Amino acid sequence: xxxxxxxxxxxxxxxxxxxxxxxxxxxxxxxxxxxxxxxxxxxxxxxxxxxxxxxxxxxxxxxxxxxxxxxxxxxxxxxxxxxxxxxxxxxxxxxxxxxxxxxxxxxxxxxxxxxxxxxxxxxxxxxxxxxxxxxxxxxxxxxxxxxxxxxxxxxxxxxxxxxxxxxxxxxxxxxxxxxxxxxxxxxxxxxxxxxxxxxxxxxxxxxxxxxxxxxxxxxxxxxxxxxxxxxxxxxxxxxxxxxxxxxxxxxxxxxxxxxxxxxxxxxxxxxxxxxxxxxxxxxxxxxxxxxxxxxxxxxxxxxxxx
Numbered sequence: 001x002x003x004x005x006x007x008x009x010x011x012x013x014x015x016x017x018x019x020x021x022x023x024x025x026x027x028x029x030x031x032x033x034x035x036x037x038x039x040x041x042x043x044x045x046x047x048x049x050x051x052x053x054x055x056x057x058x059x060x061x062x063x064x065x066x067x068x069x070x071x072x073x074x075x076x077x078x079x080x081x082x083x084x085x086x087x088x089x090x091x092x093x094x095x096x097x098x099x100x101x102x103x104x105x106x107x108x109x110x111x112x113x114x115x116x117x118x119x120x121x122x123x124x125x126x127x128x129x130x131x132x133x134x135x136x137x138x139x140x141x142x143x144x145x146x147x148x149x150x151x152x153x154x155x156x157x158x159x160x161x162x163x164x165x166x167x168x169x170x171x172x173x174x175x176x177x178x179x180x181x182x183x184x185x186x187x188x189x190x191x192x193x194x195x196x197x198x199x200x201x202x203x204x205x206x207x208x209x210x211x212x213x214x215x216x217x218x219x220x221x222x223x224x225x226x227x228x229x230x231x232x233x234x235x236x237x238x239x240x241x242x243x244x245x246x247x248x249x250x251x252x253x254x255x256x257x258x259x260x261x262x263x264x265x266x267x268x269x270x271x272x273x274x275x276x277x278x279x280x281x282x283x284x285x286x287x288x289x290x291x292x293x294x295x296x297x298x299x300x301x302x303x304x305x306x
Contacts, residue, residue, distance in 0.1 A: 005047035018110035060089035099256035196238035225252035
């Protein structure tokens with residue numbers, strides 16, 4: 001494992017506990033010159049906490065290029081105020097972003113990064129492709145957290161795919177049911193358009209559950225970060241506003257590290273798309289893909305009919 005850090009810290013201990021071997025610790029000031037000379041495909045471990053934004057903005061593109069060129073998995077520790085800057089450069093399937101991680105989270109991420117690939121999800125929505133297990137791993141026994149995450153994202157992807165396929169049928173069915181005569185005076189006209197207020201109201205209703213069930217641990221009971229983020233991005237799309245990665249993490253209603261994993265997987269599944277900020281290249285905005293947006297509209301129209 002190759003560690004990018006200015007001094008010894010938690011990752012030094014985590015690497016040992018994860019069963020890894022520290023090849024070298026490279027200070028941030030030397031990263032740009034050192035990485036091109038690295039042979040092999042080490043796990044890249046990055047301690048970004050405490051690094052100035054200007055230095056991050058200078059070196060992160062180099063790290064991103066190395067990760068892509070070497071197909072090197074990376075584990076990156078960041079603080080909450082670094083989410084947008086770091087995610088703007090390093091958000092991707094080979095990068096595990098850890099926000100204010102504990103030692104256990106560091107160790108678990110390093111083990112996962114160094115392990116043979118688990119089942120991966122193709123961009124073909126809803127289809128899971130099993131990669132050959134190189135360590136004898138089989139599906140028996142408890143499923144690893146990342147595998148469960150893959151399964152859940154696949155489920156969301158299948159739902160979105162089904163909604164996207166059915167939306168035209170739904171709107172066509174609505175059109176076929178229109179009477180051939182004028183509606184009665186004062187009768188509300190049905191429309192297939194969706195207003196942002198409808199989506200925001202649905203979000204507010206979902207958040208109310210925690211108010212009444214918080215004493216029973218209701219917040220954890222109702223966690224559904226994928227759906228919360230789909231709703232938030234769709235509402236923002238209707239409002240014509242942009243959503244940063246950090247704002248989307250807040251909307252997910254879970255720990256930032258968990259939200260970042262979901263954002264990465266749902267981007268990989270072509271549910272989310274990332275757009276660079278035209279004003280500040282250090283930041284990126286998240287949005288629904290056209291297919292996901294169409295599916296959300298179909299869902300809202302269908303719910304309105306119930």
